[in-house]
Amino acid sequence: MSDSKLSKDVQVASRQQQFLNVISRDEATEKFQAALNLGPLGIEAVSLNDAHGRILAEDLIAAIDVPGFDRSNVDGFALIADDTTGAMEESPRQLQLNDESLLPGRIPQITVQPGTATPISTGGVLPRGADAVIMIEETDFVELNGHSRLEVSKSVPPGNMITYAGTDIANGETVLWAHTRITSREIGIFASLGLTKVNVFKQPQVAIISTGDEVVAPGDELPVGAVYDSNAAILSAAVEECGGQAILVGRVRDNLDELNSLIQEALKHDVVLLSGGTSKGAGDLSYQVVQKFNDPGIVAHGVALKPGKPICLAVTQGKPVVILPGFPTSAIFTFYEFVAPVIREFAAQDSQRRKTISAKLPIRINSGRGRTEYSLVRLFPTSDETFAFPIGKGSGSVTTFSHADGFITIPQHLEIVDAGTVINVTLLDEEIRTAELVVIGSHCIGLDYLLSQLNSTGIKSSVMHVGSEAGLAALKRGECHLAGVHLFDEKTNTYNRPFLNDDLEMIPGYRRMQCFVCRVDDDRFANKDAQTALQVAVSEPACSMVNRNHGSGTRILTDQLLKEFDMPQRPNGYSKQVKSHNAVAAAIRQGRADWGIAIESVARHYGLRTIPVQEEHYDFVTRKEFSKSPAIQEFRALLLEDSVNEKLSELGFTRTSS
Numbered sequence: 001m002s003d004s005k006l007s008k009d010v011q012v013a014s015r016q017q018q019f020l021n022v023i024s025r026d027e028a029t030e031k032f033q034a035a036l037n038l039g040p041l042g043i044e045a046v047s048l049n050d051a052h053g054r055i056l057a058e059d060l061i062a063a064i065d066v067p068g069f070d071r072s073n074v075d076g077f078a079l080i081a082d083d084t085t086g087a088m089e090e091s092p093r094q095l096q097l098n099d100e101s102l103l104p105g106r107i108p109q110i111t112v113q114p115g116t117a118t119p120i121s122t123g124g125v126l127p128r129g130a131d132a133v134i135m136i137e138e139t140d141f142v143e144l145n146g147h148s149r150l151e152v153s154k155s156v157p158p159g160n161m162i163t164y165a166g167t168d169i170a171n172g173e174t175v176l177w178a179h180t181r182i183t184s185r186e187i188g189i190f191a192s193l194g195l196t197k198v199n200v201f202k203q204p205q206v207a208i209i210s211t212g213d214e215v216v217a218p219g220d221e222l223p224v225g226a227v228y229d230s231n232a233a234i235l236s237a238a239v240e241e242c243g244g245q246a247i248l249v250g251r252v253r254d255n256l257d258e259l260n261s262l263i264q265e266a267l268k269h270d271v272v273l274l275s276g277g278t279s280k281g282a283g284d285l286s287y288q289v290v291q292k293f294n295d296p297g298i299v300a301h302g303v304a305l306k307p308g309k310p311i312c313l314a315v316t317q318g319k320p321v322v323i324l325p326g327f328p329t330s331a332i333f334t335f336y337e338f339v340a341p342v343i344r345e346f347a348a349q350d351s352q353r354r355k356t357i358s359a360k361l362p363i364r365i366n367s368g369r370g371r372t373e374y375s376l377v378r379l380f381p382t383s384d385e386t387f388a389f390p391i392g393k394g395s396g397s398v399t400t401f402s403h404a405d406g407f408i409t410i411p412q413h414l415e416i417v418d419a420g421t422v423i424n425v426t427l428l429d430e431e432i433r434t435a436e437l438v439v440i441g442s443h444c445i446g447l448d449y450l451l452s453q454l455n456s457t458g459i460k461s462s463v464m465h466v467g468s469e470a471g472l473a474a475l476k477r478g479e480c481h482l483a484g485v486h487l488f489d490e491k492t493n494t495y496n497r498p499f500l501n502d503d504l505e506m507i508p509g510y511r512r513m514q515c516f517v518c519r520v521d522d523d524r525f526a527n528k529d530a531q532t533a534l535q536v537a538v539s540e541p542a543c544s545m546v547n548r549n550h551g552s553g554t555r556i557l558t559d560q561l562l563k564e565f566d567m568p569q570r571p572n573g574y575s576k577q578v579k580s581h582n583a584v585a586a587a588i589r590q591g592r593a594d595w596g597i598a599i600e601s602v603a604r605h606y607g608l609r610t611i612p613v614q615e616e617h618y619d620f621v622t623r624k625e626f627s628k629s630p631a632i633q634e635f636r637a638l639l640l641e642d643s644v645n646e647k648l649s650e651l652g653f654t655r656t657s658s
Helices: 006-016 026-036 184-192 230-241 255-265 286-288 327-344 445-456 468-475 532-540 552-566 581-589 600-605 630-640 642-650
Strands: 042-046 077-081 093-097 118-119 130-133 139-144 146-152 174-176 197-201 205-211 245-252 271-275 297-299 312-316 317-326 356-360 370-383 388-389 406-410 422-427 437-441 463-464 482-485 505-519 595-599 609-623
Touching: 026 297, 026 312, 026 327, 042 482, 093 356, 130 174, 139 255, 146 468, 174 184, 205 230, 205 255, 230 245, 245 255, 255 271, 271 327, 286 297, 286 312, 286 463, 317 327, 327 482, 356 370, 356 388, 356 468, 370 463, 388 406, 388 437, 437 445, 437 630, 445 463, 445 630, 445 642, 463 552, 468 552, 468 600, 468 609, 482 642, 505 532, 505 600, 532 552, 532 609, 552 595, 552 609, 581 595, 595 600, 600 609, 630 642
Parallel strands: 093 118, 205 245, 205 271, 271 317, 437 463, 437 482
Antiparallel strands: 042 197, 077 118, 077 130, 093 146, 139 146, 297 312, 312 317, 356 422, 370 388, 370 406, 406 422, 482 609, 505 595, 505 609
């Protein structure tokens, strides 16, 4: 078909220009920051209620003493220390009581003379003449010849149980330094000095704009092909973490005039972030607006890193205007790489130097030469070493960051990082979020429920879904405590046990039904058994399947079924591999595939037709050395609870006793 017969939109999209000058990460950072006047944006006075988390803009010099008077630390009696010399329980000293009681806030009227004492409460003002306070427990009140006397049974030194004026804070003392981050402790100091306002550095206001016809506001109906706007929420929280104030300017569809108007409104603020539209395709309007700036305008568009290559860095009116990639992982990576340091500078926050640790890579990672690549990882510490498992789900994943402990940086000249390599991991948090139970293996919603129950008991778990074979391999290497598996052995016609070695021990789990899954309105499979349905599916070229990933128990079952039913040719769609039962069900429900193999509970949740194929055993495997650990013992106990088994039954599973 010639270009003249194609629509204009198709022609433009097909001929989109890509990035004209892809530069390195370091060069992009240098150009971007050189175009900005980095540093605090100014000072403002805020109330104590609004000061938490802000940065103090100037040294705090005390204008008063704290405390402002000599005060008692205990309930007791103010007296002269010399009057207690030699006092013991066997030979107490007797003092005359003065006729006043010093409660907190009461000004003393009577001077303590030698041989006298005045009752005083904790926090009370020390009277003139007194140089010590004795605790009430070390005294006794007696009547002698009609007169009240205080018997002191312990000798105390001068200054005993007294806090003198200015002991805590002295008038003229520098109490806090500028650039201190204000927490509840600092707010307590402000209040003790009688302050109602404090001078802090201004928070940079960061305007956030979401773009794209496909972006839908959370709470609205989600049509096929659309996504909820998670980037705005993620970026807002990230901006706050960097000391900025997030301003959600709006969400705009792919309309050039509306977007241009919204960007002009956003430029009233200190930083402008756009999510999506950074490429040079027909629908990427953000770039078309930003490229009109020329003061200096775009300083970098296209950076040699993954994820995040399409990022566009611009400056206008002295303000950063950044178009982040639309996919969540790309957006947040590039935010932390390029935008976060700028916001922290504007907010007078300390530059963030993330902590790094060494860890071993259990699997090989391939990288593209010529670009810096980041790979998010989960850290699994063992008694001997720490393993870093890559968890990349693609730059469109919204969960990757929340599940990650850190990331590794693969230099642009490196193409392969071999398994067993010791690598540096940059932590996303200051410390590793250690878990008492590390689970690697096949995913199941029954396992999700069990770990949720375990979490409610205070035992935290860390989970990675990689399939039965990979989970069992990780367990054999000692990289986890538990693996969920459903592997069928054709030789013995049994599940899971034949795959164990002498170091492993099985914890019986439950049974679940694997099914041939299709849409309820697909008449090709109505009233068919599994074998007939498979024959129909394989024989029709237009009938497309969605398959599971290598190493999963379901993929192994699928291959066994095709072999058992003597179907030599691979079905249409066989190479389309997904990593979960849910992904199989979603593809079928949305019409991107016609059939697949998935567990019954998930398929029914998606409203699909299920044709039983085979009941399988989903069991748990641990190392014998872990079997007596509190986490494994608690996990075993959960499986014996009646309420837990009732819930598993509701989910569509049958508990296995052995």
